[in-house]
Amino acid sequence: LGGSITRALQQMSNATIIDEKVLNECLNEITRALLQSDVQFKLVRDMQNNIKKIVNLDHLAAGHNKRNIIHKAIFNELCKILDPGKPAFAPKKGKPSVVMFVGLQGSGKTTTCTKYAFYHQKKGWKPALVCADTFRAGAFDQLKQNATKAKIPFYGSYMESDPVKIAVEGVERFKKENCDLIIVDTSGRHKQEAALFEEMRQVSEAMKPDLVIFVMDSSIGQAAFDQAQAFKQSVAVGAVIITKMDGHAKGGGALSAVAATKSPVIFIGTGEHMDEFEIFDVKPFVSRLLGMGDWSGFMDKIHEVVPMDQQPELLQKLSEGNFTMRIMYEQYQNILKMGPIGQVFSRLPGFSAELMPKGCEKESQAKIKRYMYMMDSMTNEELDSTNPKLMNESRIMRIARGSGRQVRDVMEMLEEYKQLAKKIWSQLKGLKIPKKGEMSA
Ligand code: GDP
Numbered sequence: 363l364g365g366s367i368t369r370a371l372q373q374m375s376n377a378t379i380i381d382e383k384v385l386n387e388c389l390n391e392i393t394r395a396l397l398q399s400d401v402q403f404k405l406v407r408d409m410q411n412n413i414k415k416i417v418n419l420d421h422l423a424a425g426h427n428k429r430n431i432i433h434k435a436i437f438n439e440l441c442k443i444l445d446p447g448k449p450a451f452a453p454k455k456g457k458p459s460v461v462m463f464v465g466l467q468g469s470g471k472t473t474t475c476t477k478y479a480f481y482h483q484k485k486g487w488k489p490a491l492v493c494a495d496t497f498r499a500g501a502f503d504q505l506k507q508n509a510t511k512a513k514i515p516f517y518g519s520y521m522e523s524d525p526v527k528i529a530v531e532g533v534e535r536f537k538k539e540n541c542d543l544i545i546v547d548t549s550g551r552h553k554q555e556a557a558l559f560e561e562m563r564q565v566s567e568a569m570k571p572d573l574v575i576f577v578m579d580s581s582i583g584q585a586a587f588d589q590a591q592a593f594k595q596s597v598a599v600g601a602v603i604i605t606k607m608d609g610h611a612k613g614g615g616a617l618s619a620v621a622a623t624k625s626p627v628i629f630i631g632t633g634e635h636m637d638e639f640e641i642f643d644v645k646p647f648v649s650r651l652l653g654m655g656d657w658s659g660f661m662d663k664i665h666e667v668v669p670m671d672q673q674p675e676l677l678q679k680l681s682e683g684n685f686t687m688r689i690m691y692e693q694y695q696n697i698l699k700m701g702p703i704g705q706v707f708s709r710l711p712g713f714s715a716e717l718m719p720k721g722c723e724k725e726s727q728a729k730i731k732r733y734m735y736m737m738d739s740m741t742n743e744e745l746d747s748t749n750p751k752l753m754n755e756s757r758i759m760r761i762a763r764g765s766g767r768q769v770r771d772v773m774e775m776l777e778e779y780k781q782l783a784k785k786i787w788s789q790l791k792g793l794k795i796p797k798k799g800e801m802s803a
């Protein structure tokens with residue numbers, strides 16, 4: 363997606379005259395890209411019309427940075443769609459709140475209930491889990507297992523088949539036990555769809571939750587809007603959580619879910635594990651959707667591995683085109699230190715696919731180690747240079763011999779370095795580097 367939007371904007375900034383035709387072509391290109399990212403057709407069309415109203419063709423012709431103006435307009439429009447105008451109900455620590463989770467089977471409800479509980483527990487809350495899914499065999503076991511692992515109290519039954527009864531009993535019990543966050547997991551399937559929505563209505567009516575959270579799988583594509591709307595029509599959905607954002611989906615469905623429920627996204631799920639759960643932040647999400655890279659998330663992660671006082675310098679160097687082999691070596695060291703790189707560098711488009719493609723982590727690690735051995739045979743001058751001409755044939759042969767490798771291995775590493783340097787340059791060129799203290803902005 364990012365690629366095609368960038369391309370569309372590039373084409374436009376290359377055009378000497380921006381007339382209605384050029385603008386339309388550019389917008390059509392962007393429309394296609396957003397649709398591929400599962401943004402709902404109607405939202406895309408409305409956005410397109412809004413942008414046409416906002417973007418003043420006269421201004422564009424007068425030599426402004428056209429690309430920036432359009433990019434900013436798209437960015438703002440997408441952010442607007444994700445902001446329903448009012449925040450979700452926020453439970454208060456120490457005061458009992460009941461939170462009901464709804465969503466189709468397989469969307470990630472049970473997993474997300476535990477993540478949500480665990481997240482708050484770490485912050486000093488007293489959460490509890492109630493399993494009101496009596497339809498699916500094994501639902502209670504799954505919740506029980508999750509809850510036990512996280513040491514969170516739970517309630518459910520193997521015998522009782524009435525979800526309303528369990529929900530009400532569970533909520534009562536945990537209120538007595540002074541839990542301040544009572545989380546109710548529900549069923550996601552029924553023999554008939556209408557029965558599921560009726561059940562949700564009844565459970566909600568009986569226990570009067572303070573907040574209903576709609577859980578949606580990010581990979582459901584264009585079905586997002588209708589699904590979200592169907593739940594909203596039976597219960598008072600007040601917040602959305604998008605799951606499986608670690609997969610291939612770009613998450614355009616999030617826009618549909620917000621539009622259909624008029625509720626904000628509050629968290630996203632980024633993996634199967636309990637702590638793969640993040641607060642949702644509109645701007646980084648839209649940046650990622652547009653392929654600009656998620657800077658704030660990247661900054662947070664980079665804190666953990668690169669000493670704080672080195673970060674601005676590193677980014678500064680990269681943005682000036684000074685990506686040396688030594689920097690590559692140091693980044694490889696960091697990568698090996700922090701494990702699966704996918705999670706860190708996937709936020710920076712261009713890095714992840716190159717360094718550690720999903721599913722090939724083992725091979726990539728071996729490759730990184732191989733590269734590092736070869737770099738160990740390089741001179742300081744070679745490591746600190748950005749000039750590939752230093753690497754002549756005889757040096758390449760020396761490095762291969764010194765590291766017990768073939769010439770073609772060295773060539774492969776140099777090629778990878780060149781490609782990476784090109785990518786990093788094209789993305790960080792002219793980036794404004796935050797100063798110390800503004801890092802997480
Ligand atoms: P439910 O039917 O809505 O309760 O969904 P479950 O919680 O049982 O989840 C269905 C599947 O999705 C399980 O295999 C989960 O491990 C998986 N899952 C849930 N959330 C995520 C996520 O954020 N990322 C990934 N990769 N898998 C997830």
Ligand code: MG
Pocket residue numbers: 471472473495501547548
């Ligand atoms: Mg479940």
